[in-house]
Amino acid sequence: MLATLLNPTNGTATVNGHDILAEPDAVRRSIGYVFQDTTLDLELTGKENLDFHGRLYDLDRKTRQQRTKELLELVKLTDRADSLVKTYSGGMKRRLEIARGLLHHPAVLFLDEPTLGLDTQTRRSIWDHILHLNQEKNVTVILTTHYTEEADFLCRRILIIDFGKIVALDTPENLKAKLEGDIVTLMFKQSTAIEKLHPILEKQKWIRQIKVVNSKNNNATMSRMIQKMQIMSSNFGMGAQIPHINTETINVNNSKEVNRNLKNETPSENLEFKGDKNSKCLNLLVDNGGHRIPEIVKLADEANAFLESVELHKPTLDDVFLSVTGRNIREEEGNIVDMMRRHRIIQQARGRQVRG
Amino acid sequence: MVQPLSGQAIYVVLLRELKRYWRAKARVISSVAQSIFFLAIFGMGLGGFIGGFSGINYLSYMAPGVIGMGLLFGSVFTGVSVIFDRQFGFMKEMLVAPVSRTSIILGKIFGGAMTATIQGIILLVVAGIMGAFTPSMMFVAGALASVGGMLLITAGFVGLGVAIGSKLNDFHAFQLLSTFVMWPMFMLSGVFFPIDVAPLPLQIAMMCDPMFYGVELLRWCLLGTGSTLLGPLGWLISLAIIIAFDTLMVGLGTLLFSRAQI
Numbered sequence: 001m002l003a004t005l006l007n008p009t010n011g012t013a014t015v016n017g018h019d020i021l022a023e024p025d026a027v028r029r030s031i032g033y034v035f036q037d038t039t040l041d042l043e044l045t046g047k048e049n050l051d052f053h054g055r056l057y058d059l060d061r062k063t064r065q066q067r068t069k070e071l072l073e074l075v076k077l078t079d080r081a082d083s084l085v086k087t088y089s090g091g092m093k094r095r096l097e098i099a100r101g102l103l104h105h106p107a108v109l110f111l112d113e114p115t116l117g118l119d120t121q122t123r124r125s126i127w128d129h130i131l132h133l134n135q136e137k138n139v140t141v142i143l144t145t146h147y148t149e150e151a152d153f154l155c156r157r158i159l160i161i162d163f164g165k166i167v168a169l170d171t172p173e174n175l176k177a178k179l180e181g182d183i184v185t186l187m188f189k190q191s192t193a194i195e196k197l198h199p200i201l202e203k204q205k206w207i208r209q210i211k212v213v214n215s216k217n218n219n220a221t222m223s224r225m226i227q228k229m230q231i232m233s234s235n236f237g238m239g240a241q242i243p244h245i246n247t248e249t250i251n252v253n254n255s256k257e258v259n260r261n262l263k264n265e266t267p268s269e270n271l272e273f274k275g276d277k278n279s280k281c282l283n284l285l286v287d288n289g290g291h292r293i294p295e296i297v298k299l300a301d302e303a304n305a306f307l308e309s310v311e312l313h314k315p316t317l318d319d320v321f322l323s324v325t326g327r328n329i330r331e332e333e334g335n336i337v338d339m340m341r342r343h344r345i346i347q348q349a350r351g352r353q354v355r356g
Numbered sequence: 357m358v359q360p361l362s363g364q365a366i367y368v369v370l371l372r373e374l375k376r377y378w379r380a381k382a383r384v385i386s387s388v389a390q391s392i393f394f395l396a397i398f399g400m401g402l403g404g405f406i407g408g409f410s411g412i413n414y415l416s417y418m419a420p421g422v423i424g425m426g427l428l429f430g431s432v433f434t435g436v437s438v439i440f441d442r443q444f445g446f447m448k449e450m451l452v453a454p455v456s457r458t459s460i461i462l463g464k465i466f467g468g469a470m471t472a473t474i475q476g477i478i479l480l481v482v483a484g485i486m487g488a489f490t491p492s493m494m495f496v497a498g499a500l501a502s503v504g505g506m507l508l509i510t511a512g513f514v515g516l517g518v519a520i521g522s523k524l525n526d527f528h529a530f531q532l533l534s535t536f537v538m539w540p541m542f543m544l545s546g547v548f549f550p551i552d553v554a555p556l557p558l559q560i561a562m563m564c565d566p567m568f569y570g571v572e573l574l575r576w577c578l579l580g581t582g583s584t585l586l587g588p589l590g591w592l593i594s595l596a597i598i599i600a601f602d603t604l605m606v607g608l609g610t611l612l613f614s615r616a617q618i
Contacts, residue, residue: 028454039449043376052372055364056453084379100449 016107029057032101036112036144038093042086046077046096049085050103057104064103071099075129091122098129102139109133111143115150123150130154148317160321168320175320181208182289184296185311186282193305194282200303201284206292209285280308289314361462365455369463370470372446373434377471384475387430391422391479395486398548409550412579419488420502420574421547423479424509428542428567430475431510434468435517436533438613439524457614461518465606468514473506480578489578502577508598509570515605522612545571552584559585566601569594 012021016030054064072078075095115123133139160168289312403414441447545567576582576591
């Protein structure tokens with residue numbers, strides 16, 4: 001809609017101060033758009049693609065030539081400028097598209113899944129380009145992505161849309177802060193240490209939740225995974241399959257409050273104490289985990305509970321995403337064209353990389 | 357939302373069609389070869405049996421029709437290819453650019469007409485080499501006129517293709533299009549037999565086929581004669597109908613394309 005490809009059913013919007021309904025041409029001049037699937041002409045060379053784009057935006061020959069040269073250097077494609085685009089790798093195509101989106105000096109650049117199906121190095125280099133554009137060239141960048149770590153790395157504000165509705169809009173930091181709490185994992189040399197320390201920790205108001213976990217599942221990521229699995233299984237009505245994971249939860253504070261952020265509806269029998277003598281780990285849910293670690297270590301020392309290691313797990317955007325959208329796998333209506341298109345993008349990105 | 361036509365945009369789309377055509381040599385070769393097979397096998401095989409129609413040998417009779425076939429298939433498929441452009445490729449790029457859809461589609465139509473005409477010229481030369489035409493000053497003038505005719509014929513058919521392509525959203529419909537639109541149009545165009553020898557129902561069907569007038573016009577240009585049914589002014593009637601068809605189809609294609617959502 002903001003790119004004037006679709007008309008809004010209701011209301012309107014402004015892009016760079018231009019109304020999308022009243023002044024679509026002015027909007028189009030202000031934006032650059034990099035589509036999810038490549039819209040480069042594969043039968044043309046890189047340079048020709050840029051040149052054609054410049055013509056569409058009514059740039060004169062001199063400007064076109066100069067900017068083409070600059071941008072090809074920016075995205076490091078100068079040496080391949082005269083090769084047909086179909087011989088480019090997935091990352092090169094992406095870079096060329098970004099260059100093309102910038103040719104007419106837009107104020108706003110839209111990137112639709114800029115790194116779908118690309119390898120890690122290429123993704124990194126595209127991220128660098130995007131940051132560079134945003135910081136040095138003052139281009140506003142709006143990007144959509146399925147990769148939460150991409151959003152976390154690049155974006156100042158993140159908007160999460162679920163089934164066509166906005167469910168969250170904030171900075172990545174604030175979004176993560178909403179998950180209320182980091183997980184601190186304490187590993188002990190002996191399981192007896194837990195018995196000593198547990199009563200002491202229970203008295204600390206700032207610890208929101210304590211979990212004794214089997215040493216096999218000793219890391220925090222695992223613990224989050226278990227939380228998610230429990231939630232998923234309760235959604236699917238399969239809670240009964242979970243107990244062997246062997247988690248034990250002791251709620252220190254009001255249990256409703258603690259569980260609120262994860263909407264944990266697992267039947268309580270799954271959470272009953274399974275009394276494992278070999279447990280050597282404690283998972284603590286605390287706010288500001290980093291700052292609490294020294295205090296925790298001190299308490300452990302005082303209780304003569306010898307720590308082997310301490311791990312801190314901050315909530316990731318993945319956790320945020322899951323908590324705001326719910327956990328069921330999305331099953332939106334798709335059609336064959338969408339499927340073919342996605343398949344083709346991924347194939348292209350991969351196929352070209354092999355050839356180099 | 358009326359937007360002015362942009363010369364640059366029309367030129368870009370046209371140039372793109374030409375460059376793509378030029379680079380897709382396999383496609384050019386295969387479609388030219390297809391026409392050569394028709395000329396060689398039917399022209400010589402069937403020609404040996406039939407001899408010819410009203411003093412024209414069968415190969416010569418068929419040649420304008422086979423050139424017409426190249427024009428027809430080339431132009432309709434270029435038109436329909438907007439469906440691919442729309443779904444996947446470059447077209448989206450152009451649709452977010454500040455140019456009107458009318459400019460884009462006019463460029464597409466001109467570009468498609470030019471590439472199909474280039475194909476027609478290649479076939480003309482090939483047919484000439486195969487001995488379909490008697491060289492003379494008259495023929496050279498006629499051949500030049502036929503190039504103009506080809507541009508006119510193809511413009512309408514690219515328009516038709518664009519109109520169909522804007523309405524179709526499914527690639528499977530391609531096969532239907534080929535079977536139920538292209539082939540009947542080709543076979544009714546009087547490539548293999550003159551309208552004068554056909555029974556009345558077939559004659560009526562042929563008169564409804566725009567390609568029939570295209571082939572008729574080419575035959576007048578290249579052989580200096582046409583069907584008895586349309587008479588000595590057949591070339592003028594054909595020309596008028598083709599121009600009317602062009603106007604209608606370019607208009608329809610532009611309209612449907614402008615309305616199509618991506």
